[in-house]
Amino acid sequence: MGRIRLAYPKIPDSSNAPLGKCFAFEKYDGTNLHWVWERELGWYAFGTRRNRFDLDEAGINGFNQAHPGLEESSELFLQTLGEPLNDIFREQYPQNSEMIVYTEFFGPQSFAGMHKADDPKQLILFDIATEAGILGPEAFLNDFGHLPVAAVVYRGKFNGQFASDVRAGKYDVTEGVICKGGSGSDLWMAKIKTDDYMSRLKAAFAEKWEQYWE
Structure with a gap:
């Protein structure tokens, strides 16, 4: 195991989001996992936002010991996403x-990053990074939208009314949304969570609820 710099960037709230075209993807209440592919090695590493393990028997065992509740994730990834992603990378990203x-x-009863052992789990793809950085939302959907990806709940101009509507529960999401716009060096992202999700965190964790808000 190696502790790494954050494998996925911290996404800011929407207070400074640009007022322009965006795609709003559902934000799922689960655990963020990353998977690393190399052209010669194939899938060789995986982990959480803060650590990385070899994607082999020893590495998977180490990951499972370090992260109880996530034991199903590696097999699920290799069975559902590993092969189709490998094919796309080789055919469409030769450079x-x-x-x-x-x-x-996550599963149906996952909450605040905690999972129920008997729940059926799934992995939803929400971003891909090349050596140049994270793909913009249009490229992501064009190339990977036929796979199990985060649902797009809104396409249009980002503005304060949209953010208010998400918080008020006018969109069919449990936790909230991630808004994305632009591409390349102009890619931006912002998160908006629902008021109901905040209330659930406060009810479950009292004064510690903000530890689970991010």
Whole structure:
């Protein structure tokens, strides 16, 4: 195991988001996991936002010991996403020697990053990073939208009314949304969470609720 710099960037709230075209993806209440692919090695590493393990028997065992509740994730990834992503990378991204895939792992009763052992789990793909950085939302949907990806709940101009509507529960999301716009060096992201989700955190964790808000 290696502790790493954050494998996925911290997403700011929407207070400084640009007022322009955006895609709003559902934000799922689960665990952020990343998977690393290399052209010669294939899938060789994986982990959470803060650590990384080899994607082999020893590494998977170490990951499972370090992260109880996530034991199903590696097999689930290799069975559902590993092969189709490998094919896309080889056919459509020949100029890239390494790619990083970001997924959310969760079940129907997952809450605040905690999972129920008997729940059926799934992995939802929400971002792909090439050696140049994270793909913009249009490229992501064009190339990977046929796979199990985060649902797009809104396409249009980002503005304060949209943010208020998300918080008020006018969109069919449990936790909230991630808004994305632009591409390349102009890519921006912002998160908006629902008031109901905040209330659930406060009810479950009292004064410690903000530890689970991010």
